Amino acid sequence: MMTNKGKPILPKNGEKSEKKKENIVFANGQLTYACNDVHVIPEKLIESFCTKTKRLDLSYNLLYTLKGLENFTDLEELVLDNNWIDDDTEFPALNSLHTLTLNKNNISDLESFLLKLKASYTNLKYLSLLGNNACPNQLSDKEKDDGDYQRYRYYVIYELKTLKFLDSTPIKDEEVKEALRIGQYMKVARPIESTSHEKYTESRFTPLPESKPGKNVRYGKSRYIYFGRHSEGNRYIKNNDL
Numbered sequence: 001m002m003t004n005k006g007k008p009i010l011p012k013n014g015e016k017s018e019k020k021k022e023n024i025v026f027a028n029g030q031l032t033y034a035c036n037d038v039h040v041i042p043e044k045l046i047e048s049f050c051t052k053t054k055r056l057d058l059s060y061n062l063l064y065t066l067k068g069l070e071n072f073t074d075l076e077e078l079v080l081d082n083n084w085i086d087d088d089t090e091f092p093a094l095n096s097l098h099t100l101t102l103n104k105n106n107i108s109d110l111e112s113f114l115l116k117l118k119a120s121y122t123n124l125k126y127l128s129l130l131g132n133n134a135c136p137n138q139l140s141d142k143e144k145d146d147g148d149y150q151r152y153r154y155y156v157i158y159e160l161k162t163l164k165f166l167d168s169t170p171i172k173d174e175e176v177k178e179a180l181r182i183g184q185y186m187k188v189a190r191p192i193e194s195t196s197h198e199k200y201t202e203s204r205f206t207p208l209p210e211s212k213p214g215k216n217v218r219y220g221k222s223r224y225i226y227f228g229r230h231s232e233g234n235r236y237i238k239n240n241d242l
Contacts, residue, residue: 029054036061039084041068058083066092080105087112093120100124104131110152111187114159126165127156135167151186158183 024045025032031053033045038061050071057079064084069075070092077099086106100121107113113134117124129135136148156166157179164171 026053030057031055032057034059034061038062040065043068046071055079064089066090070094091116091120095122097121098123099126101126101128102132103128106132108133110134110155114156117160122162124160124162127160127163128167130167137167154179154183155186158186 023033023035026049029052031045031049033042034057040063041058046068051074053072053075055077056072056075059079059081061083063080064086066080066085066089069078072094074096075094076096078094078097079101081101081103083102083105085102087109098121100117107129117127130137136144136152153166153171153175157163157171157175
C-alpha cells in the first residue's frame with residue numbers, strides 16, 4: 001500500500017510486508033540480502049554483519065531509506081538495484097565505498113543526487129544509474145537518444161571526478177577532457193511536476209475578459225519558445241555566442 005507521496009505504508013512489524021523465509025547469504029565478506037521485500041534495513045542484519053561486510057547486495061527489495069547503513073563502516077561495494085530509492089533518500093557517509101549500483105530505482109533529480117554522493121562517497125569509482133529518470137537513456141525513456149545520454153555522462157563525470165566507470169561503460173580519457181570543458185553546462189533542468197489533478201485545473205492567471213461578438217480583440221502578443229529535444233539552440237552554446 002502506498003501513501004499519496006508514493007511512499008510505502010509500513011506493515012506492523014516495521015520491516016517485512018509478509019512473513020516468509022529470508023534470503024541471507026554471507027561468505028568471505030560478501031553479504032546478500034536480496035528479494036526479501038523489506039522497506040528498511042533490518043536491525044538484526046546490521047547487528048550481525050555490519051563489522052565484517054565488504055560487499056552488500058540489497059537488490060530486489062522495497063527499500064526507500066538507507067538508515068542503518070552508516071554502521072557498515074568498512075563497506076566497499078553496495079548494490080541497491082530494483083528498490084524504491086528516490087530523491088528524498090539520504091545516503092549515509094561511507095569512506096571506503098568505491099562501487100554503487102542503483103539501477104531501476106526512482107531517482108529523477110540528478111543535480112541533487114550527485115551533491116549527496118559527493119558529500120558521502122569521496123572515493124567513488126563505479127556508479128550505475130540505468131533505469132532511473134535521472135539517467136536519460138532508452139531504458140528509462142524511449143524518446144531519449146544517444147546525444148541525451150552523452151550529455152548526461154559529461155555532467156556526471158564533471159561532478160564526480162573520481163569515477164572510472166559509469167553505468168555499463170568505462171570512462172574514456174577523451175570523455176574526461178570533454179567533461180572538464182563543457183560538463184558544467186550539461187545540467188538538464190527538470191520540468192515542474194504536479195502531484196495531483198487539482199494542480200492542473202487551478203490557474204495562477206486571471207481569465208481574459210469576454211469579447212463581444214463581431215469585434216476583433218487583441219490583448220497582447222504571444223511568444224512561443226521551443227524547448228524540445230531536437231532544438232539546436234539547446235545544444236552546445238559557447239560563452240562568446242551569448
